[in-house]
Amino acid sequence: MRLHARWAMLAVVPLLVAVLLASGCPKQEPPTTEPPQAGGPVAKQPPAEAKYKVVISTRPGQWNLDERVRGYKETIEKDYPEIGIVQVIDDETKYEVGQKQSSAMLAKFPDLAGFAGVNAASGPGIAAAVKAAGQSGKIVVVAMDGDTPILNLIKEGTINASVAQRQYFMTYVGVKYLYGLKHGYFRKPGDTSNPDLPEIPQEIDTGTVEVNKGNVEDFYTPSQGAKEQLASDHPDWVSLLSDRKQGEAEPNELYVCIGISTGVEYWNATKAGLEDVGKELGVKCKFEGPLEHRPDEQANILDQAIARKPAGILIAPGNPETLKLYINKAIDAGLNVICFDTDAPDSKRLAYYGTSNYEAGVMGAHILARELRVKSEQAPAAK
Amino acid sequence: MGEGSPQRREPVEQGSARIALANVARLREVVTFLIVAAVIVFFHFRTLPAHPGDPTPSVFLSGSNIRALLVGITTEAILVVGMAIVIVGGGFDISVGAVLALAGLVTVQTLKLGVPLPIGLLAGLATGALCGLINGTLVARLGMSPLIATLGMMMAARGLVTVHVHNYGATSSTDLPASYLALGQATVAGTQGFWIVVIAFAVVLVGDVLLRNLRWLRQAYYIGGNERAAALSGINVPRVRAVTFVICGVTAALAGIMNSARFGTATYEAGMGVELFVIAECVIGGASLVGGQGTILGAFLGVVLVNCVKNGLTQVGVPPDWQYVIVGGALIVFVTADIILARRRRG
Numbered sequence: 036m037r038l039h040a041r042w043a044m045l046a047v048v049p050l051l052v053a054v055l056l057a058s059g060c061p062k063q064e065p066p067t068t069e070p071p072q073a074g075g076p077v078a079k080q081p082p083a084e085a086k087y088k089v090v091i092s093t094r095p096g097q098w099n100l101d102e103r104v105r106g107y108k109e110t111i112e113k114d115y116p117e118i119g120i121v122q123v124i125d126d127e128t129k130y131e132v133g134q135k136q137s138s139a140m141l142a143k144f145p146d147l148a149g150f151a152g153v154n155a156a157s158g159p160g161i162a163a164a165v166k167a168a169g170q171s172g173k174i175v176v177v178a179m180d181g182d183t184p185i186l187n188l189i190k191e192g193t194i195n196a197s198v199a200q201r202q203y204f205m206t207y208v209g210v211k212y213l214y215g216l217k218h219g220y221f222r223k224p225g226d227t228s229n230p231d232l233p234e235i236p237q238e239i240d241t242g243t244v245e246v247n248k249g250n251v252e253d254f255y256t257p258s259q260g261a262k263e264q265l266a267s268d269h270p271d272w273v274s275l276l277s278d279r280k281q282g283e284a285e286p287n288e289l290y291v292c293i294g295i296s297t298g299v300e301y302w303n304a305t306k307a308g309l310e311d312v313g314k315e316l317g318v319k320c321k322f323e324g325p326l327e328h329r330p331d332e333q334a335n336i337l338d339q340a341i342a343r344k345p346a347g348i349l350i351a352p353g354n355p356e357t358l359k360l361y362i363n364k365a366i367d368a369g370l371n372v373i374c375f376d377t378d379a380p381d382s383k384r385l386a387y388y389g390t391s392n393y394e395a396g397v398m399g400a401h402i403l404a405r406e407l408r409v410k411s412e413q414a415p416a417a418k
Numbered sequence: 419m420g421e422g423s424p425q426r427r428e429p430v431e432q433g434s435a436r437i438a439l440a441n442v443a444r445l446r447e448v449v450t451f452l453i454v455a456a457v458i459v460f461f462h463f464r465t466l467p468a469h470p471g472d473p474t475p476s477v478f479l480s481g482s483n484i485r486a487l488l489v490g491i492t493t494e495a496i497l498v499v500g501m502a503i504v505i506v507g508g509g510f511d512i513s514v515g516a517v518l519a520l521a522g523l524v525t526v527q528t529l530k531l532g533v534p535l536p537i538g539l540l541a542g543l544a545t546g547a548l549c550g551l552i553n554g555t556l557v558a559r560l561g562m563s564p565l566i567a568t569l570g571m572m573m574a575a576r577g578l579v580t581v582h583v584h585n586y587g588a589t590s591s592t593d594l595p596a597s598y599l600a601l602g603q604a605t606v607a608g609t610q611g612f613w614i615v616v617i618a619f620a621v622v623l624v625g626d627v628l629l630r631n632l633r634w635l636r637q638a639y640y641i642g643g644n645e646r647a648a649a650l651s652g653i654n655v656p657r658v659r660a661v662t663f664v665i666c667g668v669t670a671a672l673a674g675i676m677n678s679a680r681f682g683t684a685t686y687e688a689g690m691g692v693e694l695f696v697i698a699e700c701v702i703g704g705a706s707l708v709g710g711q712g713t714i715l716g717a718f719l720g721v722v723l724v725n726c727v728k729n730g731l732t733q734v735g736v737p738p739d740w741q742y743v744i745v746g747g748a749l750i751v752f753v754t755a756d757i758i759l760a761r762r763r764r765g
Contacts, residue, residue: 096580096583297739324738330685331493335486335490342483343483343733353687354683356685357683360603
């Protein structure tokens, strides 16, 4: 047995390595929407004399985050030559990993000027490292999203600002268009059977907003301030379906919303949007999804949702490739599916309503540059 | 297996021990089966009525929901076969989710080279066997704790997949041969993924029969029950224990192959976190983490129970957070009941 085991190892290890190497050779060109080498050191090393050295914290390989990183990189390269991105770190979307990685960066680059985090866990991870190094308020930190820990860190001054998404808007407008499809107020994109009806929009950028010390208090609500701004920001969405017939919704008319990693606070605003739109339209809206980042489990949940034949499905695919087949299955079964928050563009989904992730990165880059300049101006004054 | 239970006796009493073992195991399986039936009846009544035009009376028992459930449990059903065998032998393997991802990746990348389907499948299975062999060697030959050995394997395998996917991207279904995708996606009898359901059930059936009847595999019960006594009676403990890990690796690889065929892609998230559910399902189905106790049928019933509960709770609108509380609570209740019953049996 011992001899056999050794022979087996000797034979299979090179085979395994050969297969992995051969299959990746020649190296695939990444899709044009994704940044090259999102996870490792940046492709173009910044000049050593860059005035402001910054680090980006992300989870490489996740499509929406890669888009945000691309927004940061391209904006900085184009508009802010004084900023150099010295490294992109993988925080695995976990506070504790982000803290360790950020601490390593602080040790590696003693003259680091700032951090940019592109997922909800990045900011608190970076902030913990910055505080532990006694650099709170001295290093610029720009975070992503408006979860309570981020808001608290903005209030105390460790995080300068955050780019908050509008999850409330995604589900609010998403269910409205699904309802409109169900009750014949709209038609599907490309559907020519009823040309008199307007098509639902194939894409809606639900936008982002900067959170800073000046407006942070507005975000301590379930909708993260979006509900209060709905009428002023999007009066067209409020008036959407206002001419619908009262009582036309079927009893138990159900709209299913499927998220992923649902244990995080991020989805609270999503649920708030669902609750409000459900009350407004007189329908049931249910939020489901695996607690962890398990796209295969999310596919099972979608498959089970299809069995319930809901009036419409909103889904934030954890992995577009994994979910594609089941989104297509739902569409083939005659159900209406809209992606929100994250997209599966290669599937048959009807539309995508969510943040333009690239634009979120662009916004973050502008905030980062502004804060670095402010900090730079304050430093001589302090001396 | 607890103190004084049938498997603790020396192998010279194999006949009577086996009968007692079978009685206890059968009783436990019957209990689990009855709970599964009760759960089904409960959710059937809670999800009345079904959709208009559906011949079945409730949403829970609708054909489409049952098909979704069957396809949804395939990965865990295959994984519990290997896991139950390892647990019976006194170990456990937390690397199954990562090995699943690695084997799926090796399979699809091998198939992308243009090799025939059987070669691609063999490459995936060989990957799982190798991972299992390494785990088994570390545990059985070097005496390493199963937790440490399989934790290391979990991190190494997941790391390999992550490195590959980050550098070369996820594999798209357009890159894969149609015969492979048909394995996981073909619709037969109205069920998309029919063949993976058939394969999963076949693996459970064959595994259960072999664990009950194959002499050298049954030795895992004696090793798990009392390793020293098993060694004294002439059982080659390191070899049998290593083989249990190899079987576990192969079943994880098979689950990975089925998973990547089903979704048409090999991603770094595949099987992430599934290992804890699989271990919990084995325990719910009657296996003991101390070893020497459990059956594959029981573990499979554990899979069915957990997934019926999760599915039913979703159907009746219980938020995902509470579903975990309920599944975790059920696990504690089952194990507590097991301990109390075992103490009563011992008097």
